[in-house]
Amino acid sequence: MYTIPSFDPSSEKRDVTAIPTNLRDSLSCLDVVWSDMFETGDSANDPEAAMADFLKGAPAQWLHFNTSEISPFVERDGFGKLIQLIEREKGKSCLITEVSLQYEPGSGGSTLAMQVLWHFCKDLRCARVIDLDAKKLPKQVVDLFLLSNQKTVLLLIDTKENTNIDQPIKNTLWENLIDEIQTREIKTDTPAVIILNCRTANFPTKDSVEIKMKLSTTEKTRFDEKRHELEEKFKEKSQNFHAFNIMQGGFKQEDAEKVITAEMVEHVKNNPKSKSTRLLSFLALINSYVPGSHLSRLSCEEFIAKTDRSSDEENTPLQTTMKPFMDLIVVFSEGKPEKTDYIRMAHPMIADACVNMLTEHNLTRFNIASDFLNSMVKGKESNYMQICKRMLTDRLDTEKNRFSKLILDFLKDGRKKQCIDLLELASDLFKDDPFYPQALARLYYIEVKEANKFDEAEHWANIAIKRDKKKNSYIRDTLGQVHKSHLRTKKPWTDTETVLNIAKSAIKAFKDEEEAAEVESEDSTSFNNRGYFGFLQVCKGVYDLAKKPLEQKISEFISEYKGDVEDRYDFFEWYLAFSRPKINKKDPDYLHNDIVECYKRYFKKEKQTDEATLNEKKMKSFGGLLHFLKSDASVFKQTFKNPQSDDETQNILYVLANIILSMSDGPSERVEELQASLHKLWVSKKQGRSPEFYLLILLLFWFDEAQPRIPNPPDLEDCVKYMAESYEKKYQKYLRGRYLVPLFFLRKESGLVHISKLHQNDDVGSLELLKEGDEVSCLQRISGEVKKDLKVFAIRDGKQIQVIPHKPASVCKQGKVSFYLGFNIRGPVAFNIRY
Numbered sequence: 001m002y003t004i005p006s007f008d009p010s011s012e013k014r015d016v017t018a019i020p021t022n023l024r025d026s027l028s029c030l031d032v033v034w035s036d037m038f039e040t041g042d043s044a045n046d047p048e049a050a051m052a053d054f055l056k057g058a059p060a061q062w063l064h065f066n067t068s069e070i071s072p073f074v075e076r077d078g079f080g081k082l083i084q085l086i087e088r089e090k091g092k093s094c095l096i097t098e099v100s101l102q103y104e105p106g107s108g109g110s111t112l113a114m115q116v117l118w119h120f121c122k123d124l125r126c127a128r129v130i131d132l133d134a135k136k137l138p139k140q141v142v143d144l145f146l147l148s149n150q151k152t153v154l155l156l157i158d159t160k161e162n163t164n165i166d167q168p169i170k171n172t173l174w175e176n177l178i179d180e181i182q183t184r185e186i187k188t189d190t191p192a193v194i195i196l197n198c199r200t201a202n203f204p205t206k207d208s209v210e211i212k213m214k215l216s217t218t219e220k221t222r223f224d225e226k227r228h229e230l231e232e233k234f235k236e237k238s239q240n241f242h243a244f245n246i247m248q249g250g251f252k253q254e255d256a257e258k259v260i261t262a263e264m265v266e267h268v269k270n271n272p273k274s275k276s277t278r279l280l281s282f283l284a285l286i287n288s289y290v291p292g293s294h295l296s297r298l299s300c301e302e303f304i305a306k307t308d309r310s311s312d313e314e315n316t317p318l319q320t321t322m323k324p325f326m327d328l329i330v331v332f333s334e335g336k337p338e339k340t341d342y343i344r345m346a347h348p349m350i351a352d353a354c355v356n357m358l359t360e361h362n363l364t365r366f367n368i369a370s371d372f373l374n375s376m377v378k379g380k381e382s383n384y385m386q387i388c389k390r391m392l393t394d395r396l397d398t399e400k401n402r403f404s405k406l407i408l409d410f411l412k413d414g415r416k417k418q419c420i421d422l423l424e425l426a427s428d429l430f431k432d433d434p435f436y437p438q439a440l441a442r443l444y445y446i447e448v449k450e451a452n453k454f455d456e457a458e459h460w461a462n463i464a465i466k467r468d469k470k471k472n473s474y475i476r477d478t479l480g481q482v483h484k485s486h487l488r489t490k491k492p493w494t495d496t497e498t499v500l501n502i503a504k505s506a507i508k509a510f511k512d513e514e515e516a517a518e519v520e521s522e523d524s525t526s527f528n529n530r531g532y533f534g535f536l537q538v539c540k541g542v543y544d545l546a547k548k549p550l551e552q553k554i555s556e557f558i559s560e561y562k563g564d565v566e567d568r569y570d571f572f573e574w575y576l577a578f579s580r581p582k583i584n585k586k587d588p589d590y591l592h593n594d595i596v597e598c599y600k601r602y603f604k605k606e607k608q609t610d611e612a613t614l615n616e617k618k619m620k621s622f623g624g625l626l627h628f629l630k631s632d633a634s635v636f637k638q639t640f641k642n643p644q645s646d647d648e649t650q651n652i653l654y655v656l657a658n659i660i661l662s663m664s665d666g667p668s669e670r671v672e673e674l675q676a677s678l679h680k681l682w683v684s685k686k687q688g689r690s691p692e693f694y695l696l697i698l699l700l701f702w703f704d705e706a707q708p709r710i711p712n713p714p715d716l717e718d719c720v721k722y723m724a725e726s727y728e729k730k731y732q733k734y735l736r737g738r739y740l741v742p743l744f745f746l747r748k749e750s751g752l753v754h755i756s757k758l759h760q761n762d763d764v765g766s767l768e769l770l771k772e773g774d775e776v777s778c779l780q781r782i783s784g785e786v787k788k789d790l791k792v793f794a795i796r797d798g799k800q801i802q803v804i805p806h807k808p809a810s811v812c813k814q815g816k817v818s819f820y821l822g823f824n825i826r827g828p829v830a831f832n833i834r835y
Contacts, residue, residue, distance in 0.1 A: 003035045004125045004144070007151050014122060017148035027140050029131040033121040038066035052234065055241035057346030058332035059292075060111040065118045070233060072244075073115055074226045076108065077216050078209045082116045082196070085209070089194050090124070090152060093835065095181050096174060096193045096809040102201035103211035105291030106348040108247060110158050112211060113198040117156055124154040124194070132157075138176040142184065145192045152191050158198040170197060171737070172525060178808045182790045187813040200291075213251035213349075223248040240327060242346040256349035259328065260357055267324040268361050275304050280325045281358050281368040282376060287344055287351035289406045290390045295376075297331065297341035299383065303376055318343075328354065365409065366418040373425050381429055392426050393435045402446060403439070416447055427463075434475050437464040441478050445485045454486040473516035473528040480509035480534045487538060491545050496553050503542050507561070510534040518733075526737030529575065532568045533591065539565050540598035562602050569599045570621065571734075577623035578731070578825040579738040583764060622692045625656050626743065629754045633664040642669070642677065646684060648693060651677050655696050663754060675700050675710050682714045687722050691730060691825050694723035698823055699744060699752060702796070716801050720827050727826045735825075742806075742822030742829055748780040755822075767806075767820060767831045781818045784830065788814055792830050794821065803828040 002024055006017040016035050024032075047063065051072045054064045064072055082099060089097045103109025117126040125144050129137065145153045157173070173195070181192055201208075215223065227248050230238045239245075242259050249255040268277050279300060286293045297318060304321050319326060330346050333339040345351040355365065369391075377384045395401040401408065403419075410419045420443065427436035437460040444457035461479040468475045483506030493499045513531030520528075539561055546554045572595045580586050596614065604613045618624030619636050628636070640657040643650040655677055661668035678697055681689070697719050742764060744752040755764065758776070767776065775781070783795045784803070790811050793800035803821070805811045806829050819830035 004032070004147065005035055005121075005123055005151055007149050019147065023143065023147065027127075027144065029129060029133055029137045029140050030127040030144065031130050032144070033062060033117050033126040033128070035122050037062055037121070052237065052241070053330060053332060055230065055238075055244040056330055057243035057344075057350075058330040059334065060114050061332075061334075062114075062118070065114075070229050072230075073111070074219070074222050074247075075115075076112055076211060077219055078112055078211050079115060079119075081209045082112070083119060086116070086120065086154065086194060086196070090190060092191055093189055093812055094191055094807075094809045095188065095812045096177055096195065097191045098170075098195040098197055100208040101196065101198045101211065102208045103198070104213050105200050106246075107211045107213045107251070109198060109200070109211045110292075113156050113158055113196055116196060117154060120154050124152050126154045126156075128156040128158070132173075134172055134176060137173065138180040141177060141193060142180045142186070146184075146186070150186070150188055150192070153193045154196060155193055156196045156198060159200070170195075174809070185789055187790075189813065192812075215247070215250050220250065242328075242350060246347050246349055251349065253349065253353070256347065256353045257357075259346075259350060260353055261327075264324055264328075265357060265361075268358060268363070272361065272363060276321050276324055277358075277363070278371060278375070279303060279322060280328070280354065281363055282372045283329060283343065283345050284351045284354035284358065285365065285368045285372065286387055286391060287348055288355045289404075290387055291348040291351075292344075293387050293390070294342040294344035296383075297343055299376065299380070300343055365406065366415065366422060369406070369422055370425060373422075373429060377429055385430070385433075388426060388430070389433075389435065392423060393439045402442065407439070407443070411447060416443070419443055419447075432467055432469075434464040434467040434472070437461070437467065438475055438478050441482060445482045454482060457482040457485075471516045471519065473513050473520055473531065476509065476513040476516050477528070477530045477534065480506050480513055480531065480538075483509055484534060484538055484541070487541050487545070492547075493545060496551060499542070499545070500553060500557055503538055503557070506538045507535060510538065522733060524736070527734045529572075529734075532571055533594070536565060536568050536598040537594055540594060540601060543598075543601040558602060565598060565602045569595060569617070573618075573621055574623035574731075575734060577626045577741075578743075579735045579740055581738060583739045619657075620653070622652060622656060625653065625660060628660050629663065630756050633660050633666055642673070646681060648681060648689060651681060652690070652692050652696060655700070656692075659696075659699065659752070663752065663757075671700065672710055675713070679710055679714065686714075686718060687725075689722070689726065691723055691727045694719050694726060694827075695743075695823060695825065698723070698828060702746065702821075702828075716796065717799060720802055723827050731825060740824040740826055740829075742824050742831070744823045745831075746780050746782065746821040748778055753778055764806075764822075764831070770832050776820065779820045782821045782830075784817045784819055784833075786811055786814050786817055786833075786835075790814075792817070792819075792833065794819075794828065794830070801828065803830045805829075805833060806831045807833070 002019045003016040004019060006015040019032075019034075047067065050061070050063055051067065054060060055072055078101065082101060085099045089099060101109060101113055103112070114128070117128065120126055125147075127141070127144060131137065141153055141155060145151065157170075177193055186192065227238070227244075230241065230244070234241075242256075246252075246255050267274075268280075271277050283295065286295070301318050304318065318331075322329065328346055328350055329343055331341060331343050333341050345354065355368075358368065359365065373388070377388060390404075391406050392404055394404055396405060403411065407419050407423075410416070410422075420440065423436055423440045423443065427433070427440065430436055441457045441459075441461035441464060444453045444460065448456070458479065461482050464475050464478060483502055487499065487502045487506060490499050490502070510531045513528070513534070517528040517531055539558075542554065542557060543550075550558070572591075576587060576592065599617065600610050600613050603617070604610065615635050618627050619639055625636075636657055640654045643654055655674045658668040658674055678693070678700060681693065682697065697714050698716065701713050701716060701719075742755055744754055745758060747753045758764075758778070770776070785793050785795060785800065787793065790813075792803050792805050792811055794803050803819075804827055806822070810833050813835070815835050817830075817833050817835050819833045822829045822831055
């Protein structure tokens with residue numbers, strides 16, 4: 001037992017390798033699907049009972065796939081699509097690749113993902129992630145890949161919830177897996193890992209198999225056939241297969257409602273305070289608002305034991321206490337290595353129906369949530385941290401939803417007071433948790449209408465900050481947002497002093513946030529820029545709200561913070577020029593608009609137009625000049641003269657301006673003059689200059705026979721090394737987690753092409769989608785080589801210059817390669833690498 005697929009090139013038959021006990025025990029983050037699972041013996045005393053539990057609503061387990069009779073599973077349309085996608089990915093020449101499955105809670109997405117793993121368990125090394133430990137997981141996955149001989153790992157990651165941390169988890173895992181593979185100098189012609197990324201999501205989503213609570217015609221036919229099989233085998237018992245029946249019926253709400261019998265409703269009506277009714281209400285609420293969640297059997301039995309006992313329920317076990325409702329709930333076991341018993345509702349739709357039924361009988365969501373916190377959570381807070389956090393503070397979509405789904409439902413019903421009471425209760429229970437007071441602060445300043453709302457919001461925001469031992473910058477952001485919102489209500493204002501005090505309180509809060517962001521960025525996957533942006537919004541708000549002409553106190557305020565406004569404008573100018581959130585996602589328009597509008601208000605001179613104000617500023621920075629590649633470069637034709645000094649900034653601006661003019665078909669200096677300007681600086685000091693300086697060296701001195709040469713040109717190998725060091729020191733902590741935009745590409749004939757001229761919408765991703773033989777007519781393919789350690793080099797005049805692979809996972813073995821060469825602020829980048 002405990003074997004996994006192996007690879008024997010001399011044999012056409014499938015081979016297997018036994019996993020040593022020590023390695024098996026070391027795979028603590030993985031639930032491996034063994035090739036011979038259950039083949040040497042029956043894992044369940046009663047496989048028929050296990051199947052019945054699954055069909056009723058218990059989570060799928062591997063033993064459910066082990067059946068010699070009828071299978072409990074129905075093939076969804078997505079199953080075939082996933083199989084096809086994985087078969088396609090198996091043949092790719094890359095280190096890591098991914099297939100995505102997105103599903104609605106209760107639609108069977110997790111079960112479908114397990115079906116796919118079971119399908120491949122004799123062909124690929126299949127495993128489900130059960131612990132997302134950033135350090136241990138990559139090592140264990142690569143261990144599994146390497147065992148005996150190399151064989152692709154099909155790795156299932158199922159978050160079972162729509163979380164804001166899904167993207168960072170995925171990005172970090174990819175990076176760590178690639179680092180682990182490269183550290184071990186692994187070479188492979190096929191993927192080391194295929195990630196099956198399975199999660200709930202908001203639809204629609206591109207490039208993903210989707211499973212919704214809706215059946216296609218073919219799925220409906222399959223479910224109808226399966227129902228007939230199950231009725232034949234299980235007779236009347238099949239009526240209790242609620243999860244299956246709800247799916248087979250097409251996920252109709254009435255199917256969920258009809259499993260709640262008149263006897264159950266009567267019990268709730270007559271016994272609203274009984275342990276059985278209360279425990280049902282807890283399960284219904286958490287399964288409705290946190291689908292897939294559960295309570296441990298032990299915690300439920302402890303609740304029954306410590307609650308006031310009534311005569312009919314004294315000292316009874318769980319099944320007896322919950323007898324009126326046992327048909328609605330499932331008991332199941334999970335865990336590794338020791339299993340624990342858990343309890344949940346049979347289906348999220350049944351949970352929704354129960355919550356509605358309880359509400360109709362005066363057991364409101366607020367009553368249930370309060371009772372749950374007081375009766376189950378109190379005294380055992382550590383056991384319920386995740387459930388309570390997801391139910392009360394987590395937002396499904398931080399861009400669209402301001403509060404958790406439960407809080408939003410309260411607000412929809414006009415129950416702000418209940419929101420406050422519930423969050424205060426949770427805040428009191430979780431005394432060290434800053435997120436409950438933070439949610440209260442947000443609730444007060446966003447939703448409450450009373451006059452003292454900002455005092456209360458400030459109070460709770462400060463409590464959140466005091467609790468936050470990690471100095472989380474986003475916790476500090478809330479206090480700044482409170483004051484900023486308060487400022488916006490002061491229109492028209494009558495008391496300038498009060499308004500300026502509010503503005504200065506907001507500025508102080510945002511500066512504190514900036515400091516926290518600077519510190520945490522060293523260990524973070526991204527940099528929080530909200531402090532910088534909030535600062536600019538406050539300064540813009542003071543100007544916009546003030547009466548014109550400006551009174552003296554307002555003029556003094558503007559003078560006091562003018563330098564700070566320019567510093568933050570400068571930050572965003574390079575931040576937005578060099579990067580974007582993702583390869584296919586741009587920053588929101590309001591971010592750029594508010595930054596620009598604030599700068600104009602503080603720096604526009606008399607009789608100067610808005611455009612002239614901004615152009616004058618843009619011509620003073622590298623990031624600003626890049627803007628003219630997308631607009632009219634003629635505005636600075638006469639502005640830049642050859643600097644006579646060795647000032648690095650002036651020389652950089654002079655060279656970049658001429659590059660932009662040449663790319664815009666404008667009059668520009670000859671290339672050798674620009675090279676001479678940079679070469680003079682290079683000779684005087686090679687190391688410790690700005691990334692922008694090294695970028696220009698690369699742009700002007702990269703080989704191109706049509707370009708003039710100068711004697712003893714800069715060593716580009718050294719230039720790339722110094723550029724990486726400079727980027728790490730100046731920009732890395734701010735741009736970590738963002739996509740670095742390629743600013744230029746090497747043109748086929750001679751010179752450079754800007755990304756905006758390459759593709760509509762700057763679609764760099766399309767370069768990676770080119771098929772073998774497809775070319776981009778204007779770009780030059782560069783010869784290169786991948787070394788033993790999987791580092792990529794461009795070949796130039798016999799020298800090898802290291803470049804950054806745009807898609808690290810595509811670098812999977814040694815060999816000669818070709819690629820398109822782009823340049824971002826970190827260095828040269830190889831796009832569309834081909835062996």
